[in-house]
Amino acid sequence: MTTETMSPEPARARPVFSSEDSQLLRTAVLHYLKTIEDQPESVKYSNLYHRLGRLG
Template sequence: MTLTTPERTDVMTEPQRPRAVFSNEDFRLIRSAIEHYLPIVRDQPDSTKFANLYHRLGRLS
């Protein structure tokens, strides 16, 4: 009689890191598009949000 041990299915594994959605080149293109859009929205309430996004994207690329 041979005894086998059941496979462990309760072992916790590290979650896999999700793949990046945007490449570094994408960030540069998006930043460039926002740079051209900033003068258009200069007097609108969201202009500050776009300016902040522009600067955040600059740190990534």
């Protein structure tokens, strides 16, 4: 004999960041990118900057 239990529906997913947050993050990344522009890791931050631009 099996019993079925009714499980509640999962809560609706909410975004972690707002569109205002993405603009603030993009500005911060750009500032840092200018600081480290001559270092090899600047490529990663440049890519992040462009990806953040697609969010907002």
